[in-house]
Amino acid sequence: MSFNQEIQAKINQFAKEQARHYLDAAETTYLEKLRDKTDYAKEKVKQKLSQFKDTSDQAKEAQNDLIIYMSDYMSDLMSQGLTEEEAFAKAKEELSASSASDLSSDIEERFHQYFANLDPAEYETIGLFYGGFIIIGLVAGALIGYTLSGGRVEFLNGGWINTLVGAAAGLLIGVGLGLLSNGIFVSRKKR
């Protein structure tokens, strides 16, 4: 069965777009897919390389296969009473190797992995580090400011500002140390 020129052009375009997705899926095993999903850099390189796949002999063959397969399917649908347009729409829907759904499943998997690996004790530890460093910094800064400004007498005569500056500096140092400890914790966990 032959189709009108417009539909045939749509079939060819569809096959060109979709053949690459099917080839990618056929080339990778399930384990490779899992590995790919945890490797964004590799995925980006693959996307770049896939631009060249459209013109390779292998891709051309896959496109031709899909054209034949889709045409057979459409002929079957039309023999059941569907119009050419309806048959194309249905075949397009059934044969789409949706990359969007792959992406959403990838995000969903990462989401599940994140919560599956979530350990409340780790977050409590990080929080305690932050709290500890902030209190130590605050107290040390305030004490240094208070002492260097001249003690109680000067504090009451307007020297409190030095204590305040010391406390603020200590607070910032505490937050900085908290961030450092958080960074060390995360990098150790990733190993």
Add this chain to the structure above:
Amino acid sequence: MENLSEMLKGVLEGIVLEIISRGEIYGYEIVKRLTALGFAGIAEGTVYALLLRLEKNRLVHIVKKPSEIGPPRKFYTLNERGRDELLFFWARWDFLSEKIQILRKTEDTKDEF
């Protein structure tokens, strides 16, 4: 039968290999054979992707013949590797089927397991 697709995921390759083993066949004809067998509702894209995988894994021998549509049509037969894979599939199937039947027929599963 409805809601078969999840159960079929693991065995569809074996079913398609068995269909191909019966004689030279082209892609969409396999879908028609599956439908005739009662496996309606299998996404057409699934069978197409499966055929690509069989080809990539070198389980099939392919002959291209001219088609009325334009590009050549691929006809599939099983090669030796494909036949081995089919035998392996049926061995796994027999094992699984036997165990499931034992489970089903055993009245008191507590005694058995």
